[in-house]
Amino acid sequence: MSDFVGLKVFAPATVANVAVGYDILGFAIEGPGDEIKIGYGKNPGLKIRAIHGAKNKLPKSIEKNTAGVAAQALLKYLGKEEMPIEMDIYKKMPFASGMGSSAASAVAGAFAVNEFLGCPLNKKELLPFVLKGEQVADGAYHADNVAPSLMGGIVLIRNNQEHDIINLPVPNGIYAVVIHPEISVLTSESRSILSDTITMDQMIEQSGNLAAFVASLYRSDLELMKRSLKDIIVEPQRAKLIPHFYDLKDIALKNEALGFSISGAGPSLFALCQNSLIAENVATKICEHLISKGIESQSYISEINKEGAIKL
């Protein structure tokens, strides 16, 4: 396939929920993510020419692809739906993984269009369009993957419907470990098994953990972070989807991780660590345990990505 003149953007993978903030907290990581090349097409309208790195498992149709939906929503808003535009998507991360693959596509799609048109909107203004794209993936409206992929850093969402997001401070030196075990968990299933109700006691305990985690970021207080990175509501319900989850958690915490839980809807897992040495050790021990149980996995070790979506 011939190349076209245009530009290229990147949107990073993300960890959603971060144990304490189901649907309202996420951070971006360095390394894996989606690249999109965008340029002028031959015919009016938006077209996805090719998707690389997805083994033909992702739809090229604009209405079904999260990048296509987000890009199209932005073009419509700008009154440029008829503009001849083509995109090539390069998936440089596993999909259906709990690492925000559909969100990275949605962010890269809208961000690419915005850059191609000379940045009519700022990054934060792209949020409603990327959310629309992300919604195609699991039918739900939550920005805990798209917001950090777009903005970078650790992002708290005060209200998903109102697109009210807050970038939180990132303590110096902390590292994230993300482990992707080669097992399959559907986001829709992982959401549908969750109970609709929680008790008042659970609400009180989880609010305490979320608030204290946010405080730990503002104070760079890693001991407080360690005490607060606890999910008493969602993790216990989803742990059964991930074989050996509690053994893996035990290994991570015994090896000095500050916290360990499920990344997004799973099957990926994440740990936050005080430094890169601890992160590497935690990643090695988790992967070794998984392989001893016959489960292959990939690990990603990175600082928190502070830039979010970028033009390459």
Ligand code: HSE
């Ligand atoms: N907050 C979402 C969930 C992230 O846990 O289901 C995955 O899309």
